Amino acid sequence: xxxxxxxxxxxxxxxxxxxxxxxxxxxxxxxxxxxxxxxxxxxxxxxxxxxxxxxxxxxxxxxxxxxxxxxxxxxxxxxxxxxxxxxxxxxxxxxxxxxxxxxxxxxxxxxxxxxxxxxxxxxxxxxxxxxxxxxxxxxxxxxxxxxxxxxx
Amino acid sequence: xxxxxxxxxxxxxxxxxxxxxxxxxxxxxxxxxxxxxxxxxxxxxxxxxxxxxxxxxxxxxxxxxxxxxxxxxxxxxxxxxxxxxxxxxxxxxxxxxxxxxxxxxxxxxxxxxxxxxxxxxxxxxxxxxxxxxxxxxxxxxxxxxxxxxxxxxxxxxxxxxxxxxxxxxxxxxxxxxxxxxxxxxxxxxxxxxxxxxxxxxxxxxxxxxxxxxxxxxxxxxxxxxxxxxxxxxxxxxxxxxxxxxxxxxxxxxxxxxxxxxxxxxxxxxxxxxxxxxxxxxxxxxxxxxxxxxxxxxxxxxxxxxxxxxxxxxxxxxxxxxxxxxxxxxxxxxxxxxxxxxxxxxxxxxxxxxxxxxxxxxxxxxxxxxxxxxxxxxxxxxxxxxxxxxxxxxxxxxxxxxxxxxxxxxxxxxxxxxxxxxxxxxxxxxxxxxxxxxxxxxxxxxxxxxxxxxxxxxxxxxxxxxxxxxxxxxxxxxxxxxxxxxxxxxxxxxxxxxxxxxxxxxxxxxxxxxxxxxxxxxxxxxxxxxxxxxxxxxxxxxxxxxxxxxxxxxxxxxxxxxxxxxxxxxxxxxxxxxxxxxxxxxxxxxxxxxxxxxxxxxxxxxxxxxxx
Numbered sequence: 001x002x003x004x005x006x007x008x009x010x011x012x013x014x015x016x017x018x019x020x021x022x023x024x025x026x027x028x029x030x031x032x033x034x035x036x037x038x039x040x041x042x043x044x045x046x047x048x049x050x051x052x053x054x055x056x057x058x059x060x061x062x063x064x065x066x067x068x069x070x071x072x073x074x075x076x077x078x079x080x081x082x083x084x085x086x087x088x089x090x091x092x093x094x095x096x097x098x099x100x101x102x103x104x105x106x107x108x109x110x111x112x113x114x115x116x117x118x119x120x121x122x123x124x125x126x127x128x129x130x131x132x133x134x135x136x137x138x139x140x141x142x143x144x145x146x147x148x149x150x151x152x
Numbered sequence: 153x154x155x156x157x158x159x160x161x162x163x164x165x166x167x168x169x170x171x172x173x174x175x176x177x178x179x180x181x182x183x184x185x186x187x188x189x190x191x192x193x194x195x196x197x198x199x200x201x202x203x204x205x206x207x208x209x210x211x212x213x214x215x216x217x218x219x220x221x222x223x224x225x226x227x228x229x230x231x232x233x234x235x236x237x238x239x240x241x242x243x244x245x246x247x248x249x250x251x252x253x254x255x256x257x258x259x260x261x262x263x264x265x266x267x268x269x270x271x272x273x274x275x276x277x278x279x280x281x282x283x284x285x286x287x288x289x290x291x292x293x294x295x296x297x298x299x300x301x302x303x304x305x306x307x308x309x310x311x312x313x314x315x316x317x318x319x320x321x322x323x324x325x326x327x328x329x330x331x332x333x334x335x336x337x338x339x340x341x342x343x344x345x346x347x348x349x350x351x352x353x354x355x356x357x358x359x360x361x362x363x364x365x366x367x368x369x370x371x372x373x374x375x376x377x378x379x380x381x382x383x384x385x386x387x388x389x390x391x392x393x394x395x396x397x398x399x400x401x402x403x404x405x406x407x408x409x410x411x412x413x414x415x416x417x418x419x420x421x422x423x424x425x426x427x428x429x430x431x432x433x434x435x436x437x438x439x440x441x442x443x444x445x446x447x448x449x450x451x452x453x454x455x456x457x458x459x460x461x462x463x464x465x466x467x468x469x470x471x472x473x474x475x476x477x478x479x480x481x482x483x484x485x486x487x488x489x490x491x492x493x494x495x496x497x498x499x500x501x502x503x504x505x506x507x508x509x510x511x512x513x514x515x516x517x518x519x520x521x522x523x524x525x526x527x528x529x530x531x532x533x534x535x536x537x538x539x540x541x542x543x544x545x546x547x548x549x550x551x552x553x554x555x556x557x558x559x560x561x562x563x564x565x566x567x568x569x570x571x572x573x574x575x576x577x578x579x580x581x582x583x584x585x586x587x588x589x590x591x592x593x594x595x596x597x598x599x600x601x602x603x604x605x606x607x608x609x610x611x612x613x614x615x616x617x618x619x620x621x622x623x624x625x626x627x628x629x630x631x632x633x634x635x636x637x638x639x640x641x642x643x644x645x646x647x648x649x650x651x652x653x654x655x656x657x658x659x660x661x662x663x664x665x666x667x668x669x670x671x672x673x674x675x676x677x678x679x680x681x682x683x684x685x686x687x688x689x690x691x692x693x694x695x696x697x698x699x700x701x702x703x704x705x706x707x708x709x710x711x712x713x714x715x716x717x718x719x720x721x722x723x724x725x726x727x728x729x730x731x732x733x734x735x736x737x738x739x740x741x742x743x744x745x746x747x748x749x750x751x752x753x754x755x756x757x758x759x760x761x762x763x
Contacts, residue, residue, distance in 0.1 A: 017435070017453075017454075017455040018455040018456075019435075019436075019438050019452065019455050020435065020455070022438070023397070023436055023438065053457050054455075054456070054457055057440065057457045057458065057614075058437075058438030058439050058440050058458070059438070059439030059440060060397050060437075060438040060439035061438060075359075076359035076360055077359040077360035077516070077517070077554065077557075077588070077590045077604070077605075078359070078360045078516035078517050078522075078590060080359075080601075080604050081517045081518060081590065081592060081596055082517070082518075086741065086742050089741060090741065090743070093719060093741070113398060113439075114357065114359050114398075114439075114441065114608065114612075115357075115358070115359035115360060115361075115362075115398070116173070116398055117173060117356065117361070117362030117365040117366075117398070117399060118173045118174045118177055118211070118362070119211070119360055119362060119514065119516035119517075119522060120174050120212045120516070120522035120523060121174060121177055122516065122522075124177075131173075131176075131177030133177055133178065136746055137741065137742065137743045137746050138743065138747055
């Protein structure tokens, strides 16, 4: 809880900006753990319902643990017209999960994003912060293999 | 006090390598490192410098390296090309031909940046510093007249004069609505309540638009300088920059720029010794499209759920924490310093009668030259798409361009001669929006595109008002059944009716514009809707339920590539014999089409009535 206290303290000086607090928590834990949200609620004297309303409103926050590799498919317009839906379908099929879910072995979490603003590379798949441009259905398989090998 | 620094002192040559999101994703930092190593190996480190710049705009051709002072343009440079580039350009002193840009259907490489069609027709004001300076070094911005406008404003002008100048320039908000910036400032200044705030809206949510990201990445100081001028004119000491979380590099560069501006006494207290105080905080968004709407954005900065509220009162009266707040978009702020330095008359001489200056467009989709272009208002659509954008790849036919993001509409090829400004785009049913231009060719199904955008707004609708929350839902359901081949006779009329009501009755801009993509596609491409509904076919061969994949027995050589890759084992056939797809097992994933070698080209998409 030391880390959490530090995050909260950073924002104590000005108006408590819950969104930035949650960003920091998620950066630390990769998601928003329930016990931490309860702790913040007490520490900030803020109803838990308010914290949950923020955590569920914004797409960037996750209430469930994420897998080891975070795989994000861009579904911006440029990616859409260059075949992103087929890429997403292939990923869902290969991983056996839907967008927003995590594989049973906790290796991959699949998410989508509205636009990364790197449309020249469309369609884009980001895995662990690395951008893979001009992704096609057959490239997906190789990508997954590459990252799956990194599992320990 | 602020002196131009002799920036190239001691170096005979600068290699400017693009470090915008696009090029970084194409490993431009690896290329940079390789360049530095090779230059050192050749003992040129005291003569040649490698500088990482912001986005150059020609993202299609990244990673991009520009050799100055001659402005030789090198494209798609990989680390393997580095020894060749260094040998040719730096040692032998002749341009490296193999890395130059060659236009489509042309054999002659073009060495100079300014001769390339993509750059030739542009007019850079907001992007004036793109690709020529290191965005992480404030001294370079200062060397290019940076912070001179602030100096002029703080020492020579009264706030009212600044506002008068901006009003006279005719600058309108670049975020989409096009409200006159000077008038907004004046309203905010006139408000008697204190304190006041200013906000830079960097929540660039329109998919396919990335000019704000580029400006923040390539030239963050121009935005900070614009905000300083605005703060002085309006009379505030506090500003916020709200940036999308999806733009990590922009967030990083803004933080660096703010830190340096504080170190140089350009932010903080007693700025330039004039007694003027101003500071800026960065707020990161959390992935909600609606937060681009100003009242929702204010709510998000306050740390709340980003839901819009009714206006009036407008933020200039009651904004952040109930205080007068002026919100402008990134591109608008970046225009300000140039207007102050070069004068309102000069700015007003560019553009059309009601839309002054330039606009940045992001040219994406089915276009040869994907990238960011800044052009004078009033330029024709044809010039943007064909002269700058280089036309449509693979000899396909241009069908439409979608402008204004999910709030905009599709402009068909009949309007290619349209001069682009705020009014003309509204007249054809679209809008300027933030400036995304998604180019579509004959392979794009307009019903599918309309459904894509509406699905987007449905998901991003905050749910506060009923017309937007339920209206978009109903429309998506109708579009879903149309693309699935279950459309009903009167679905088009029903879509139009619901669409008009959603526009009329929604609370904020998101709902008021959400039906536009549907309404414009019905207006210009009604026959495609009819084909889906009546003939159960998708003329562009996109909608899964209405197409099937077949193997042409005359072309198939039995290479087994398709059968090997088919995820449902729907393809049968022995090696070197014709293969066949079992339609009952096929899930139409299209992988057979992707893997079928182009020399055979045996897999085809078909829809009833079209072969």
